[in-house]
Amino acid sequence: MAGMETTSTTLRWALLILMDNPDKQEKIRDELLSVVGRSRRLTMADKPKLPYFVAAINELQRVANMLPFIFFHRCTEGTVIGGKFIPEDTLTFPQIFSVMKEDAVFERPEEFLPERFLAEDGKTVNRATLERMVAFGLGKRQCVGEGLARLEMFLVLGSILLHYRLEPTEPIDMTPQFGQVLNPKPFKCRVAPL
Numbered sequence: 179m180a181g182m183e184t185t186s187t188t189l190r191w192a193l194l195i196l197m198d199n200p201d202k203q204e205k206i207r208d209e210l211l212s213v214v215g216r217s218r219r220l221t222m223a224d225k226p227k228l229p230y231f232v233a234a235i236n237e238l239q240r241v242a243n244m245l246p247f248i249f250f251h252r253c254t255e256g257t258v259i260g261g262k263f264i265p266e267d268t269l270t271f272p273q274i275f276s277v278m279k280e281d282a283v284f285e286r287p288e289e290f291l292p293e294r295f296l297a298e299d300g301k302t303v304n305r306a307t308l309e310r311m312v313a314f315g316l317g318k319r320q321c322v323g324e325g326l327a328r329l330e331m332f333l334v335l336g337s338i339l340l341h342y343r344l345e346p347t348e349p350i351d352m353t354p355q356f357g358q359v360l361n362p363k364p365f366k367c368r369v370a371p372l
């Protein structure tokens with residue numbers, strides 16, 4: 179589950195969200211075309227020159243909300259969180275969605291707005307939102323595959339968007355299906371070569 183289900187499910191959500199937001203899909207493609215073009219492959223060296231695309235991947239993960247909560251963690255010592263004492267050995271059940279969908283830093287949380295991860299100049303990272311994009315968890319047990327997952331999403335999604343336009347062929351249904359992770363319902367789409 180850790181390495182396959184998470185990344186592939188996030189990518190399926192990404193296709194659906196980008197079809198639901200064709201203007202944003204176009205904006206990502208414009209940036210990719212202006213930096214990479216179609217005569218060579220996208221590489222990780224392009225990442226610093228693609229701030230909008232990187233912001234969009236963070237926003238796709240936030241909206242997809244694929245792992246809304248993570249497994250139990252045990253407090254190894256007593257601590258105070260939000261004024262409440264949590265004794266040693268308490269089992270906690272971290273809820274990722276309560277940060278990514280309910281934190282005040284994410285205005286209009288149901289909307290797909292990659293811009294929220296960028297400062298006003300449209301290029302610099304917005305630290306306030308980025309530090310609350312906790313799709314990979316936090317702390318010592320944070321996802322060990324984060325680097326690989328980010329690399330896969332960048333290269334796979336970027337290469338698709340450089341060469342194909344994703345268009346819906348049926349009404350888009352964003353209702354998740356509950357399983358080990360939140361899955362999108364099976365969907366069909368048109369993958370139009372550019």
Ligand code: HEM
Pocket residue numbers: 180181182184185188245248249313314315316318319320321322323324326327
């Ligand atoms: C979009 C992709 C992914 C997401 C959203 C994701 C998310 C997470 C989350 C939320 C945790 C739990 C952190 C915690 O308990 O505090 C986790 C743990 C873990 N992930 Fe991922 N993950 C992804 C991809 C991957 C990949 C590609 C790998 C391996 C190649 C991987 C390997 C692991 C492992 C081994 C753990 C357990 C770490 C530990 O308990 O110390 N994950 N992941």
